[in-house]
Amino acid sequence: GTTVINGQTIQAGGVVINGEDNGVYKGTITGLTNTTLDDETFATVGRAATEEQLKQAAAASKTTISDGKNTTVTSTEEADGHIDYKVNLNDN
Structure with a gap:
Protein backbone atom coordinates (compact mmCIF):
# COMPACT_ATOMS: atom_id res chain seq x y z
CA GLY A 1 0.00 0.00 0.00
CA THR A 2 0.94 3.60 -0.49
CA THR A 3 0.91 6.36 2.13
CA VAL A 4 0.74 9.97 0.96
CA ILE A 5 1.19 12.99 3.23
CA ASN A 6 0.04 16.23 1.64
CA ASP A 21 -9.47 23.51 7.89
CA ASN A 22 -11.49 24.14 4.75
CA GLY A 23 -14.69 24.75 6.69
CA VAL A 24 -16.21 21.38 5.79
CA TYR A 25 -13.90 18.41 6.32
CA LYS A 26 -11.69 19.43 9.26
CA GLY A 27 -10.74 16.46 11.40
CA THR A 28 -12.47 13.77 9.34
CA ILE A 29 -11.43 10.19 8.62
CA THR A 30 -13.01 8.63 5.54
CA GLY A 31 -12.67 5.39 3.59
CA ALA A 48 -14.24 3.60 17.09
CA ALA A 49 -17.65 3.19 15.47
CA THR A 50 -18.32 4.76 12.08
CA GLU A 51 -21.22 7.11 11.38
CA GLU A 52 -22.93 4.27 9.50
CA GLN A 53 -22.68 1.95 12.52
CA LEU A 54 -24.04 4.65 14.85
CA LYS A 55 -26.95 5.29 12.48
CA GLN A 56 -27.80 1.56 12.38
CA ALA A 57 -27.60 1.24 16.17
CA ALA A 58 -29.80 4.30 16.72
CA ALA A 59 -32.38 3.03 14.21
CA ALA A 60 -32.50 -0.35 15.96
CA SER A 61 -32.96 1.21 19.41
CA LYS A 62 -36.57 1.04 20.53
CA THR A 63 -38.54 1.61 23.73
CA THR A 64 -42.01 0.21 24.18
CA ILE A 65 -44.30 0.81 27.13
CA SER A 66 -47.84 -0.55 27.29
CA ASP A 67 -50.87 -0.03 29.49
CA GLY A 68 -50.97 -2.62 32.27
CA GLU A 78 -40.68 16.95 23.67
CA ALA A 79 -39.15 19.98 21.90
CA ASP A 80 -35.81 18.21 21.39
CA GLY A 81 -37.52 15.25 19.68
CA HIS A 82 -37.35 12.67 22.48
CA ILE A 83 -40.49 10.96 23.74
CA ASP A 84 -41.47 11.40 27.40
CA TYR A 85 -43.56 8.52 28.79
CA LYS A 86 -45.81 9.14 31.79
CA VAL A 87 -46.99 6.02 33.62
CA ASN A 88 -50.17 6.57 35.62
CA LEU A 89 -51.54 4.32 38.37
CA ASN A 90 -55.28 3.71 38.04
CA ASP A 91 -57.47 4.47 41.08
CA ASN A 92 -59.42 1.20 41.00
Missing part, protein backbone atom coordinates in the same frame (compact mmCIF):
# COMPACT_ATOMS: atom_id res chain seq x y z
CA GLY A 7 -0.05 19.21 3.99
CA GLN A 8 -2.57 18.33 6.68
CA THR A 9 -4.00 15.34 4.81
CA ILE A 10 -2.73 11.77 5.07
CA GLN A 11 -3.91 9.00 2.77
CA ALA A 12 -3.01 5.40 3.62
CA GLY A 13 -4.57 3.07 1.07
CA GLY A 14 -8.24 4.03 0.88
CA VAL A 15 -8.31 5.77 4.29
CA VAL A 16 -7.99 9.56 4.35
CA ILE A 17 -7.28 11.59 7.50
CA ASN A 18 -8.10 15.22 6.81
CA GLY A 19 -6.83 17.84 9.27
CA GLU A 20 -7.26 20.64 6.76
CA LEU A 32 -13.27 3.10 6.57
CA THR A 33 -14.76 -0.29 5.76
CA ASN A 34 -16.25 -1.20 9.16
CA THR A 35 -19.72 0.17 8.40
CA THR A 36 -22.02 -2.61 9.68
CA LEU A 37 -22.87 -4.16 13.03
CA ASP A 38 -22.53 -7.81 11.97
CA ASP A 39 -18.82 -8.28 12.77
CA GLU A 40 -18.65 -10.59 15.81
CA THR A 41 -15.92 -8.38 17.31
CA PHE A 42 -18.03 -5.19 17.07
CA ALA A 43 -17.87 -3.18 20.31
CA THR A 44 -15.46 -5.65 21.94
CA VAL A 45 -11.96 -4.63 20.78
CA GLY A 46 -11.74 -0.87 21.35
CA ARG A 47 -12.29 0.44 17.82
CA LYS A 69 -53.74 -4.03 34.47
CA ASN A 70 -53.71 -1.00 36.82
CA THR A 71 -51.68 1.47 34.78
CA THR A 72 -52.04 3.69 31.75
CA VAL A 73 -49.24 5.22 29.73
CA THR A 74 -49.29 8.51 27.86
CA SER A 75 -46.50 9.80 25.65
CA THR A 76 -45.50 13.29 24.64
CA GLU A 77 -42.90 14.31 22.09
Whole structure:
Protein backbone atom coordinates (compact mmCIF):
# COMPACT_ATOMS: atom_id res chain seq x y z
CA GLY A 1 0.00 0.00 0.00
CA THR A 2 0.94 3.60 -0.49
CA THR A 3 0.91 6.36 2.13
CA VAL A 4 0.74 9.97 0.96
CA ILE A 5 1.19 12.99 3.23
CA ASN A 6 0.04 16.23 1.64
CA GLY A 7 -0.05 19.21 3.99
CA GLN A 8 -2.57 18.33 6.68
CA THR A 9 -4.00 15.34 4.81
CA ILE A 10 -2.73 11.77 5.07
CA GLN A 11 -3.91 9.00 2.77
CA ALA A 12 -3.01 5.40 3.62
CA GLY A 13 -4.57 3.07 1.07
CA GLY A 14 -8.24 4.03 0.88
CA VAL A 15 -8.31 5.77 4.29
CA VAL A 16 -7.99 9.56 4.35
CA ILE A 17 -7.28 11.59 7.50
CA ASN A 18 -8.10 15.22 6.81
CA GLY A 19 -6.83 17.84 9.27
CA GLU A 20 -7.26 20.64 6.76
CA ASP A 21 -9.47 23.51 7.89
CA ASN A 22 -11.49 24.14 4.75
CA GLY A 23 -14.69 24.75 6.69
CA VAL A 24 -16.21 21.38 5.79
CA TYR A 25 -13.90 18.41 6.32
CA LYS A 26 -11.69 19.43 9.26
CA GLY A 27 -10.74 16.46 11.40
CA THR A 28 -12.47 13.77 9.34
CA ILE A 29 -11.43 10.19 8.62
CA THR A 30 -13.01 8.63 5.54
CA GLY A 31 -12.67 5.39 3.59
CA LEU A 32 -13.27 3.10 6.57
CA THR A 33 -14.76 -0.29 5.76
CA ASN A 34 -16.25 -1.20 9.16
CA THR A 35 -19.72 0.17 8.40
CA THR A 36 -22.02 -2.61 9.68
CA LEU A 37 -22.87 -4.16 13.03
CA ASP A 38 -22.53 -7.81 11.97
CA ASP A 39 -18.82 -8.28 12.77
CA GLU A 40 -18.65 -10.59 15.81
CA THR A 41 -15.92 -8.38 17.31
CA PHE A 42 -18.03 -5.19 17.07
CA ALA A 43 -17.87 -3.18 20.31
CA THR A 44 -15.46 -5.65 21.94
CA VAL A 45 -11.96 -4.63 20.78
CA GLY A 46 -11.74 -0.87 21.35
CA ARG A 47 -12.29 0.44 17.82
CA ALA A 48 -14.24 3.60 17.09
CA ALA A 49 -17.65 3.19 15.47
CA THR A 50 -18.32 4.76 12.08
CA GLU A 51 -21.22 7.11 11.38
CA GLU A 52 -22.93 4.27 9.50
CA GLN A 53 -22.68 1.95 12.52
CA LEU A 54 -24.04 4.65 14.85
CA LYS A 55 -26.95 5.29 12.48
CA GLN A 56 -27.80 1.56 12.38
CA ALA A 57 -27.60 1.24 16.17
CA ALA A 58 -29.80 4.30 16.72
CA ALA A 59 -32.38 3.03 14.21
CA ALA A 60 -32.50 -0.35 15.96
CA SER A 61 -32.96 1.21 19.41
CA LYS A 62 -36.57 1.04 20.53
CA THR A 63 -38.54 1.61 23.73
CA THR A 64 -42.01 0.21 24.18
CA ILE A 65 -44.30 0.81 27.13
CA SER A 66 -47.84 -0.55 27.29
CA ASP A 67 -50.87 -0.03 29.49
CA GLY A 68 -50.97 -2.62 32.27
CA LYS A 69 -53.74 -4.03 34.47
CA ASN A 70 -53.71 -1.00 36.82
CA THR A 71 -51.68 1.47 34.78
CA THR A 72 -52.04 3.69 31.75
CA VAL A 73 -49.24 5.22 29.73
CA THR A 74 -49.29 8.51 27.86
CA SER A 75 -46.50 9.80 25.65
CA THR A 76 -45.50 13.29 24.64
CA GLU A 77 -42.90 14.31 22.09
CA GLU A 78 -40.68 16.95 23.67
CA ALA A 79 -39.15 19.98 21.90
CA ASP A 80 -35.81 18.21 21.39
CA GLY A 81 -37.52 15.25 19.68
CA HIS A 82 -37.35 12.67 22.48
CA ILE A 83 -40.49 10.96 23.74
CA ASP A 84 -41.47 11.40 27.40
CA TYR A 85 -43.56 8.52 28.79
CA LYS A 86 -45.81 9.14 31.79
CA VAL A 87 -46.99 6.02 33.62
CA ASN A 88 -50.17 6.57 35.62
CA LEU A 89 -51.54 4.32 38.37
CA ASN A 90 -55.28 3.71 38.04
CA ASP A 91 -57.47 4.47 41.08
CA ASN A 92 -59.42 1.20 41.00
